[in-house]
């Protein structure tokens with residue numbers, strides 16, 4: 645291989661390397677954004693969640709989510725994924741042992757974007773230490 649060809653070869657591999665590494669970074673960033681959880685301590689989220697909780701949930705769950713409601717169980721200390729799946733799809737993620745085996749609660753698919761605020765409000769009232 646002559647010198648010019650060698651130079652061209654290195655330049656090309658260098659450019660390809662840069663392309664791949666930046667793509668890799670973009671993909672990683674996209675994935676991080678997907679799994680990143682909202683800040684559940686955000687006061688705006690908590691206030692919004694309070695309105696939604698009082699409007700949609702306390703017919704069955706307790707006003708104080710640490711306690712059992714008239715129909716539904718207490719709601720503190722539930723992992724976000726479980727909370728989200730139950731509220732929006734009426735199901736539990738595989739492996740989660742639900743507090744009740746019944747299927748009384750309807751699902752709330754229209755509240756999908758509000759699940760973080762509901763969760764933030766309930767967590768803000770939790771008396772559990774964690």
Ligand code: HEC
Nearest residue numbers: 700701704715716717722727730742743744746747748749
């Ligand atoms: C019609 C009464 C009713 C309403 C309204 C209701 N729930 Fe429920 N919820 C229940 C009952 C009963 C259960 C127990 C499982 C079942 O039977 O579906 C439950 C279970 C749950 C669970 C799972 C608890 C666990 O760990 O097993 C979550 C989370 C939950 N409710 C959140 C909510 C939220 C948030 C709202 C308001 C958007 C809401 N529920 C509205 C009755 C209700």
